[in-house]
Amino acid sequence: MSRPQLFHPHERIPREGYWIHLMRREQLDQVLDLEARAFEHPWSPELVARELEQDHSMILVISSEDRVAGFVIAWLVVDELHILNVAVDPSLRRRGLARLLLGELLDRAQRCGMSLATLEVRVSNEAAIRLYEGLGFRTIGLRRRYYADGEDALVMQRTF
Numbered sequence: 001m002s003r004p005q006l007f008h009p010h011e012r013i014p015r016e017g018y019w020i021h022l023m024r025r026e027q028l029d030q031v032l033d034l035e036a037r038a039f040e041h042p043w044s045p046e047l048v049a050r051e052l053e054q055d056h057s058m059i060l061v062i063s064s065e066d067r068v069a070g071f072v073i074a075w076l077v078v079d080e081l082h083i084l085n086v087a088v089d090p091s092l093r094r095r096g097l098a099r100l101l102l103g104e105l106l107d108r109a110q111r112c113g114m115s116l117a118t119l120e121v122r123v124s125n126e127a128a129i130r131l132y133e134g135l136g137f138r139t140i141g142l143r144r145r146y147y148a149d150g151e152d153a154l155v156m157q158r159t160f
């Protein structure tokens, strides 16, 4: 299957003093560093790097002066957007950066004719659940013991 293109590889979208764009190779270390700082159970560097090789996978970042402030990893499968991972630098939280980044991704997905966005989130992750609800996601189910440590996941979905 050919790679679905929501964003052009060289496109940089200006938003409130930041840029939103596809991650460049040289930003991988910053994304890995942020992943390690943002999560108690971070993805391994190999797992993140592997996403770059997948045709259906994209890493979109929000950055300022080449510093990665946040990122989202998403899969595009036919007309579905699946959000796998979102993180914002701990020192830059609660300034609307995740909302800006995901809002841009969802707007673009809608304009490109996708019909659905889905994600899983830890039941304990109140910040992320509020964020997703604010972006129009609704809980449609529960996956028991979805995470390696045994925690359940909420399944959330937004239609376009």
Ligand SMILES: CC(C)(COP(=O)(O)OP(=O)(O)OC[C@H]1O[C@@H](n2cnc3c(N)ncnc32)[C@H](O)[C@@H]1OP(=O)(O)O)[C@@H](O)C(=O)NCCC(=O)NCCS
Binding pocket: 038, 039, 084, 085, 086, 087, 088, 089, 092, 093, 094, 095, 096, 097, 098, 099, 100, 121, 125, 126, 127, 128, 130, 131, 132, 134
């Ligand atoms: C979840 C996360 C990405 C939010 O990033 P952020 O840039 O701080 O979020 P925003 O500033 O865009 O917040 C948007 C909305 O989300 C909700 N929200 C964000 N952080 C919140 C918190 N700590 N408590 C409650 N609600 C929160 C609020 O509704 C907020 O709107 P408001 O500030 O107008 O009230 C960030 O906390 C993070 O990186 N957490 C660790 C990684 C993670 O858990 N990722 C999600 C699972 S994949």
